[in-house]
Amino acid sequence: MIGLKENFPEKIHMFERFDTNLANKEIQKKLIQVLEKINLKTYNFKEITYPIVPYCKIIFEAGLAEGKTFNYIDKEEKNRFIKVLRKNSLNLIDLFFSIRYYRIIQNKKTSLNFDYYMLRFIFKNKIIEIKVFHERGPRHISPKELVNFIINEINKNSTKKVIISKVT
Numbered sequence: 779m780i781g782l783k784e785n786f787p788e789k790i791h792m793f794e795r796f797d798t799n800l801a802n803k804e805i806q807k808k809l810i811q812v813l814e815k816i817n818l819k820t821y822n823f824k825e826i827t828y829p830i831v832p833y834c835k836i837i838f839e840a841g842l843a844e845g846k847t848f849n850y851i852d853k854e855e856k857n858r859f860i861k862v863l864r865k866n867s868l869n870l871i872d873l874f875f876s877i878r879y880y881r882i883i884q885n886k887k888t889s890l891n892f893d894y895y896m897l898r899f900i901f902k903n904k905i906i907e908i909k910v911f912h913e914r915g916p917r918h919i920s921p922k923e924l925v926n927f928i929i930n931e932i933n934k935n936s937t938k939k940v941i942i943s944k945v946t
Contacts, residue, residue, distance in 0.1 A: 780862050783843035783872035786898055792910040792921035796929065797942045802901040803867035805932075805940065807860060809899065812931045813840040813873070814856040827923040831890065835880045836919070843872035871899045877919055891916045895924060906941065 798805050821836045823829035841848030842855060849855050862868075875897065879890040893915030900907040910921040919927075933939045 780844050780859060781842060781868045781871040782845070783848070783874075783896065783898075784846050786843075786872055787896060787911040789911065790909045791912045792908075792925065794908045794910075794922075794925050794944060796906045796908070796944055798904050798906055798940055799942055800904075800940050801867070803863055805906065806867055806871060806899075806901065807863055808932050808936060808940065809871065809928075810842070810851065810856050810859050812928070812935050813842075813851045814853060815935065816840065816931060817851055823918075826919055826927050831879060831881060831918055833881050833883050834890070834918075835882055835887075837878040837880070839876040839878065841874040841876075843874070848872075848874040867901065869901060871901075873897045873899070875924065877915070877924070879916075879918055890918075893917060893919060895921065897925075897928075 800808070816838050817840055818837060823831060823834045823836060826836060840851050842851050842859060873896070875893075875895040877893040877895070879892065881888045881890055894913040896911040896913060898909040900909070908925050910925060912921055929941050932941055
């Protein structure tokens with residue numbers, strides 16, 4: 779089933795809860811649109827968080843769960859997901875993130891260890907819960923920083939702030 783990862787890890791490294799002013803279907807559409815947009819875009823470290831690795835560029839690769847695998851979120855996958863959303867919103871969406879780090883000094887690009895994350899977005903009546911599992915990697919970007927980046931990108935790509943506040 780699209781959006782659902784079989785055997786999503788039970789052990790999680792972070793849990794956050796946010797309020798939203800959108801219906802589940804609308805926020806899910808915004809999420810998938812943002813993920814397609816950030817895929818393979820190159821970011822400076824300071825665009826995401828405090829740069830702990832000097833001269834470092836970051837590239838995200840996000841995948842949408844489907845059973846035992848994750849599908850890279852490109853235009854085709856985004857459109858397929860939006861087609862599913864037309865029928866029903868989902869209660870949860872599982873995602874995979876590969877975060878690639880490259881140090882660039884004097885035009886020489888050196889690959890560093892990557893981070894691998896799995897995220898579960900749970901949608902409940904205008905509340906989004908996010909569970910984060912760090913599979914492996916150096917955690918140059920922490921689970922909290924990854925979640926904040928995604929939330930900020932959703933808000934930045936909307937005409938108004940759609941994810942309002944963190945619920946405690």
